[in-house]
Amino acid sequence: REYDEDEDEDPVVQGSGEVGVTSGTYNSNVVNDQVFEELHLPPNVVEEVQAIWRVFLTSAENKEAAGEAIYAALFDSAPSLQSLFKTPRVVMSMRLMNGLSSIIAALADPKALKMVVETLGFQHLDLEVTIPRVIIFRDAFVDLLLGETGERMTPMAKEGWNCFLNYVGGAYIYVRVKFAERIQILTSSWATASKKAVDEVAKGDAEEGASEEGYSGASGEFGKKAKKTGVPASKGVETKKSKGKWFTGKKGSPRGEASKGGTQSSGSEGSNDFRNTSVPTTYNEMFMFNAAVMGFGAQNWMHEVLASFDTIVTNVSNSYRLQEECDVLSLRLAKYRGSINLGEYKAVMLASLRSLCKDWGSQHEVSWSWLWENVERMLNTLLGKPAAQEKALSAFFSSLDENSYGIIRREIYAKFFAIAPAGQDYFKQSTTRLHFISDRIVMMTQDIFKDPKRMVEDISALGLRHVGY
Numbered sequence: 001r002e003y004d005e006d007e008d009e010d011p012v013v014q015g016s017g018e019v020g021v022t023s024g025t026y027n028s029n030v031v032n033d034q035v036f037e038e039l040h041l042p043p044n045v046v047e048e049v050q051a052i053w054r055v056f057l058t059s060a061e062n063k064e065a066a067g068e069a070i071y072a073a074l075f076d077s078a079p080s081l082q083s084l085f086k087t088p089r090v091v092m093s094m095r096l097m098n099g100l101s102s103i104i105a106a107l108a109d110p111k112a113l114k115m116v117v118e119t120l121g122f123q124h125l126d127l128e129v130t131i132p133r134v135i136i137f138r139d140a141f142v143d144l145l146l147g148e149t150g151e152r153m154t155p156m157a158k159e160g161w162n163c164f165l166n167y168v169g170g171a172y173i174y175v176r177v178k179f180a181e182r183i184q185i186l187t188s189s190w191a192t193a194s195k196k197a198v199d200e201v202a203k204g205d206a207e208e209g210a211s212e213e214g215y216s217g218a219s220g221e222f223g224k225k226a227k228k229t230g231v232p233a234s235k236g237v238e239t240k241k242s243k244g245k246w247f248t249g250k251k252g253s254p255r256g257e258a259s260k261g262g263t264q265s266s267g268s269e270g271s272n273d274f275r276n277t278s279v280p281t282t283y284n285e286m287f288m289f290n291a292a293v294m295g296f297g298a299q300n301w302m303h304e305v306l307a308s309f310d311t312i313v314t315n316v317s318n319s320y321r322l323q324e325e326c327d328v329l330s331l332r333l334a335k336y337r338g339s340i341n342l343g344e345y346k347a348v349m350l351a352s353l354r355s356l357c358k359d360w361g362s363q364h365e366v367s368w369s370w371l372w373e374n375v376e377r378m379l380n381t382l383l384g385k386p387a388a389q390e391k392a393l394s395a396f397f398s399s400l401d402e403n404s405y406g407i408i409r410r411e412i413y414a415k416f417f418a419i420a421p422a423g424q425d426y427f428k429q430s431t432t433r434l435h436f437i438s439d440r441i442v443m444m445t446q447d448i449f450k451d452p453k454r455m456v457e458d459i460s461a462l463g464l465r466h467v468g469y
Contacts, residue, residue: 028162067093121175134169
């Protein structure tokens with residue numbers, strides 16, 4: 001809540017024994033899921049909360065151990081909540097730690113805090129967060145802090161922790177319920193923009209064997225017209241050989257070749273050549289057209305985002321799949337040499353969708369801006385990290401000798417069979433074959449950084465070969 005300037009800086013001890021540092025819209029007792037506003041905590045409360053967090057981190061051996069302690073405390077209090085967490089325990093522990101660290105770091109800045117919490121709520125759209133579950137998580141976590149910090153946990157600090165955890169939990173519920181309309185708008189408008197793309201690509205493959213790169217599906221229709229006029233199908237549209245350009249012609253001119261053909265004929269024949277300029281009808285086509293018109297034709301990194309955009313939109317309510325796609329996209333963007341301004345993609349995206357969706361309105365503008373702003377924040381947290389991670393991973397594996405590799409080979413299966421005993425029934429090959437599989441896993445962890453696009457295809461193909469298992 002907002003605090004008056006003339007309010008006493010020191011909290012007042014209430015009759016219940018708790019410290020009255022919070023009341024109104026957000027407090028330490030009630031989870032408010034009806035509004036989502038900025039949370040203003042007094043500076044002394046923020047300091048107490050952050051101090052307790054530092055004490056908790058120093059009490060653990062490392063950040064991973066602290067995350068594991070939170071994970072264990074949560075599931076000991078409510079084993080039923082395990083069904084909400086589908087990723088491996090180690091990964092989820094680190095996500096809990098990273099999420100809590102980002103929230104606590106932003107407590108002193110209400111605007112930044114609201115943005116962080118909204119982003120995290122966006123990543124939890126598919127989870128059924130409820131008020132009882134928020135209370136279970138809050139109580140379990142605060143009890144853990146009490147046990148680890150002891151007398152250092154003052155009444156003010158305890159109420160501060162309860163308040164901001166209530167705020168975060170209520171925000172998750174609010175985002176999931178209130179933003180459902182935005183999800184529906186995204187789904188319906190994307191169906192309008194992408195349905196034609198599917199039809200056109202299928203038509204292009206059947207008629208001309210058109211490539212999905214460049215003008216997706218449009219080259220098939222264009223080539224069909226070119227046969228009638230005697231103009232080669234490669235003129236006027238981008239071919240697979242033209243790398244780094246979205247349109248043909250000198251200096252990126254979209255009509256360079258078409259106008260050249262027009263000077264060689266006259267009358268109706270020349271007008272037919274002019275009509276060969278295909279009008280963009282799908283999102284990919286419209287995006288490439290607008291990118292060239294708006295001066296972003298040389299921003300090749302947009303190709304990578306465009307390739308993943310359909311998956312991002314269709315999985316907006318699947319936090320795990322969305323995070324996975326953003327992770328892979330960040331690996332592909334890391335291969336781009338040059339500056340990346342994700343805001344430029346948003347400008348071209350909105351211009352393209354406005355042209356394709358006839359019922360476009362203010363709610364469409366808000367919904368698509370909301371989607372991209374959240375995706376952009378997710379990507380910004382990953383950009384720049386793959387290069388350092390690849391270097392560290394390569395250095396680690398280079399430092400291992402044959403004996404160390406042997407330990408890794410054995411431990412992979414030992415841990416896997418301990419977690420999933422039924423998996424032993426599917427690994428009946430020789431020891432040599434099992435060691436080969438573990439070596440391939442090690443190589444794949446490095447190759448995903450070197451060539452992420454190829455590795456995604458290889459892993460997908462590997463998954464298809466094991467559908468029956």
